[in-house]
Amino acid sequence: xxxxxxxxAGSAVQQQQQPWRTIAWRRSSSVSSAVNSIILRxxxxxxxxxxxxxxxxxxxxxxxxxxxxxxxxxxxxxxxxTHGNEEIGISVMxxxxxxxxxxxxxxxxxxxxxFLHVDISKxxxxxxxxxxxxxxxxxxxxxxxxxxxxxxxxGLPGVPTNYGGPVFQDIDExxxxxxxxxxxxxxxxxxxxxxLQAWLYVKxxxxxxxxxxxxxxxxxxSK
Numbered sequence: 246x247x248x249x250x251x252x253x254a255g256s257a258v259q260q261q262q263q264p265w266r267t268i269a270w271r272r273s274s275s276v277s278s279a280v281n282s283i284i285l286r287x288x289x290x291x292x293x294x295x296x297x298x299x300x301x302x303x304x305x306x307x308x309x310x311x312x313x314x315x316x317x318x319x320x321x322x323x324x325x326x327t328h329g330n331e332e333i334g335i336s337v338m339x340x341x342x343x344x345x346x347x348x349x350x351x352x353x354x355x356x357x358x359x360f361l362h363v364d365i366s367k368x369x370x371x372x373x374x375x376x377x378x379x380x381x382x383x384x385x386x387x388x389x390x391x392x393x394x395x396x397x398x399x400g401l402p403g404v405p406t407n408y409g410g411p412v413f414q415d416i417d418e419x420x421x422x423x424x425x426x427x428x429x430x431x432x433x434x435x436x437x438x439x440x441l442q443a444w445l446y447v448k449x450x451x452x453x454x455x456x457x458x459x460x461x462x463x464x465x466x467s468k
Contacts, residue, residue, distance in 0.1 A: 281464055288464075292457040300447060306440040307432065310335070317448050322364070323441065328431045335433070336362040337380075337441045356445050357382065363433055366395050376428055382438050389413050390424060 306312060310324040313334075322334035338360050359380040366373035375393045379386045391409035413421065428434075 284464055285461055288457050288461045292454065292461070295450065295453055295457070298450060300450065301443040304440045304443045307436045310432065310437070312444075317444075317451055323444060324437070326432065330367055331431075332366050333431055333433075334364045335437070336364075337445065338362075339445060356442050356449075359438070359441055359445070360388075361385075361433070361437075361441075363428060364393075365431070371395060376424075376433075378428070378433070380438055380441065381435065382442075383435055385428075385434050385437075387413055387421070387424060387428070 306324055310326045313322050313325055316323045320336070322336050324335040326333050339356055339358070361376070361378040361380050363376040363378060364373050365376075371394065372392045373395050375391045377388045377391075379388055389410065390413060392407075393409075416424075
């Protein structure tokens with residue numbers, strides 16, 4: 246009998262508490278839905294605003310460089326060319342992607358200081374010659390020269406696993422000058438800047454549009 250009374254009392258208490266739980270759940274659900282609506286509305290507004298931005302004039306890379314198909318959608322080489330029996334690939338990134346804040350508030354959204362990864366390989370060789378260069382509107386400078394495993398099928402230069410070479414500024418000046426002449430002979434100079442600057446602008450714009458859209462889909466699909 247006592248068990249029956251206790252069970253009935255517990256059931257009554259549970260029934261009294263349940264409405265409060267329901268109200269709390271509804272309130273929480275309502276707040277979450279409101280927050281989602283605010284985020285989605287803001288994402289849509291920014292997406293529309295960015296979509297109206299005027300792209301830079303179309304610029305072609307200097308011959309004989311050609312644009313790698315699909316380069317806007319991956320992080321591999323942007324440009325390719327051959328030089329004799331050499332295969333040359335060029336990847337590019339903004340200084341701000343390496344040093345936060347790099348590039349400052351200059352024109353063209355700070356895309357005025359670029360880093361180039363230049364990969365030069367030959368058939369039958371397991372290693373490739375890798376140059377890291379700083380590219381500006383009126384100049385190009387070499388930061389380092391290293392030997393790396395040949396680029397994989399993804400097109401990305403291999404990561405060095407052994408000694409990469411001396412600090413470039415510590416190399417004899419005659420060798421430094423010769424290495425500058427070596428890449429200039431292959432068309433790697435400031436003439437690449439206008440195309441790569443415009444290309445990065447388009448890539449950043451596309452990535453931003455994709456980000457707004459993807460975040461919106463994830464939030465809208467969170468039910």
